[in-house]
Amino acid sequence: MHSDTHLLLHGLRSAELRRYATESGLVPAASRTGLRTRLGWALVDLGLRVLPRHPARTSAVGTA
Template identity: 80%
Template sequence: MHSDTHLLLHDLRSAELRRRAVRSGPAPASPGGGLRTRLGWALVDLGLRVLPRHPGRPSSVAAGPA
């Protein structure tokens, strides 16, 4: 496809999506997002603390059979 044609189709599609977004209004807020987000980050922090701190050592799962 010619680049000018591709750009024109992209512009048309983005204009159509903008019109749809204006008609539909703002997205509803997710219920309970604050607690869920904090819990998620706490679990990520916990997972990072559990990981071994030896970056030079290969893991037994990734090493495979010898």
């Protein structure tokens, strides 16, 4: 996948997850954007990047 396309899709998915979290009441009020909250969201974002999207698939590492 082209890097620009990947970045665009990530931005859309991130916005979707943030909207869902806000609607579900999982995010504190906008006035509380302290270091702890920002660190928490950074860890959530990192976790979503680390998790495989399709756990049933395996990648063939080292094959051409």
